[in-house]
Amino acid sequence: MRIAVGGIHTECSTYSPVLMQIEDFYVMRGDDLTEHEYFSFLQDFEAEIVPLMHARAVPGGPVSRDTYDALKTEFLERLETAKPFDAVYLAMHGAMNVDGMFDAEGDWISAVRAAVGPDMLIAVSYDLHGNVSQRIVDQIDIFAAYRTAPHIDVAETMTASFAMLTRALKTGWRPGVMRVAVPHLLPGERSSTEDEPAKSLYAALPDLESADVWRTDLMIGYVWADEPRATACAVVTATNRTAAADAASMIANRFWNARDEFRFGPTTGPLNEMLDIAAQTATKPVILADSGDNPTGGGVGDRADVLSSLIDRNWQNALIAGITDRPAVDACFDAGIGATLPLTIGASLDPAGGRVTCQVKICSLHPGNTTAERQAVVQIDGTTVVLAARRRPYHNISDFDGLGLDPKSFGLLVVKSGYLSPDLALIAAPNLMALTDGVVNQDIARLVNINRAEGTLPFEQRDSFAPTPQASARFEN
Numbered sequence: 212m213r214i215a216v217g218g219i220h221t222e223c224s225t226y227s228p229v230l231m232q233i234e235d236f237y238v239m240r241g242d243d244l245t246e247h248e249y250f251s252f253l254q255d256f257e258a259e260i261v262p263l264m265h266a267r268a269v270p271g272g273p274v275s276r277d278t279y280d281a282l283k284t285e286f287l288e289r290l291e292t293a294k295p296f297d298a299v300y301l302a303m304h305g306a307m308n309v310d311g312m313f314d315a316e317g318d319w320i321s322a323v324r325a326a327v328g329p330d331m332l333i334a335v336s337y338d339l340h341g342n343v344s345q346r347i348v349d350q351i352d353i354f355a356a357y358r359t360a361p362h363i364d365v366a367e368t369m370t371a372s373f374a375m376l377t378r379a380l381k382t383g384w385r386p387g388v389m390r391v392a393v394p395h396l397l398p399g400e401r402s403s404t405e406d407e408p409a410k411s412l413y414a415a416l417p418d419l420e421s422a423d424v425w426r427t428d429l430m431i432g433y434v435w436a437d438e439p440r441a442t443a444c445a446v447v448t449a450t451n452r453t454a455a456a457d458a459a460s461m462i463a464n465r466f467w468n469a470r471d472e473f474r475f476g477p478t479t480g481p482l483n484e485m486l487d488i489a490a491q492t493a494t495k496p497v498i499l500a501d502s503g504d505n506p507t508g509g510g511v512g513d514r515a516d517v518l519s520s521l522i523d524r525n526w527q528n529a530l531i532a533g534i535t536d537r538p539a540v541d542a543c544f545d546a547g548i549g550a551t552l553p554l555t556i557g558a559s560l561d562p563a564g565g566r567v568t569c570q571v572k573i574c575s576l577h578p579g580n581t582t583a584e585r586q587a588v589v590q591i592d593g594t595t596v597v598l599a600a601r602r603r604p605y606h607n608i609s610d611f612d613g614l615g616l617d618p619k620s621f622g623l624l625v626v627k628s629g630y631l632s633p634d635l636a637l638i639a640a641p642n643l644m645a646l647t648d649g650v651v652n653q654d655i656a657r658l659v660n661i662n663r664a665e666g667t668l669p670f671e672q673r674d675s676f677a678p679t680p681q682a683s684a685r686f687e688n
């Protein structure tokens with residue numbers, strides 16, 4: 212069994228004006244791919260792995276056309292060079308948007324299908340926030356997606372997809388994929404699997420699996436993409452068409468029936484209300500999620516609205532991690548540790564974001580390996596702010612260790628996040644979520660909606676739903 216492995220993995224808000232460029236992608240090729248921890252699950256299989264290329268970027272705006280074309284061209288060249296092999300496994304996210312193109316994964320996966328021909332098995336793994344089109348389903352044989360958000364089952368999901376692929380190769384079974392679209396889009400922040408009803412909906416998925424039904428998935432989809440394919444859906448991999456349609460319809464109906472029960476997990480509200488609550492809270496650290504500007508959801512990450520509010524309130528003992536602002540970081544490196552200078556922070560990438568000019572003291576500088584990795588920690592009255600040269604989250608304790616900061620020592624920690632990462636959820640006392648502005652703001656019913664399918668909640672009114680199972684064009688049995 213020689214199996215070619217690769218893929219492309221990112222999530223793009225079509226409301227962001229900041230296009231992703233080639234330098235935003237972390238690209239693994241050849242042995243770098245097989246030796247990377249992300250693909251270490253492959254060592255559990257007896258298959259011979261043929262590493263192609265895997266490109267991954269922090270979520271953001273649409274991928275520039277040049278960048279996408281360059282990555283796709285290289286991928287297809289590597290695919291051609293790697294022949295012969297017996298099957299293909301693609302590790303995808305599923306919510307990529309390319310500037311001027313809809314259904315980018317449909318384009319990518321269709322190109323792979325065209326290159327390998329109609330007989331070869333293609334397996335994919337997805338983030339449950341991917342938008343799955345029928346075009347994609349028509350090109351693949353095996354599908355698996357995360358069943359947790361926050362995503363703590365990444366390796367399990369990739370393993371599940373790959374295991375189905377090796378099973379099919381060994382047994383000669385040809386599974387097929389069934390999809391049932393559910394016209395209801397939700398933000399990830401109201402569908403965390405830590406909270407109901409998502410918790411129970413996802414916990415029930417494995418019970419629908421059987422000898423015929425290999426894998427059952429529920430895709431929440433990605434709401435900040437104004438694309439025709441944007442939708443929730445049930446996706447099932449099975450060796451029997453009727454069993455697949457039944458399972459997918461069941462998942463779709465359960466999701467539809469729970470549609471009014473999805474809520475934000477933590478205490479959530481406008482920024483000022485959340486700051487009022489934080490001010491009256493004796494425990495620490497209160498962790499406030501600046502949800503409209505969350506880079507891991509596609510937000511720009513350069514907004515200074517919360518900083519501005521903390522300055523107005525003369526807040527003491529707060530840490531903001533972080534704000535992306537390369538010019539501000541450059542100015543800090545020019546001035547040096549200990550210097551005090553006037554600095555403008557915010558709106559360095561998206562002019563729509565808030566901007567603050569204030570006196571800062573430079574506490575520490577962190578050069579990283581490249582200019583893009585530089586970070587500066589500055590003090591503004593009672594607030595410590597981490598400035599980053601590139602777009603990035605601060606969701607893991609290790610992000611703070613490297614800066615010599617202990618998030619637990621602050622009364623208020625502000626992060627650009629939606630639902631908290633497992634690391635931060637453990638120390639939050641408590642967690643609050645501010646409904647802030649930004650390109651992934653949570654007021655989704657008011658998002659501009661031009662391209663989504665007619666009758667999609669919450670953009671249009673809809674009272675009824677009947678599952679329409681759509682089999683992959685490749686489904687044989």
Ligand SMILES: [Zn+2]
Pocket residue numbers: 338339340360362
């Ligand atoms: Zn996700």
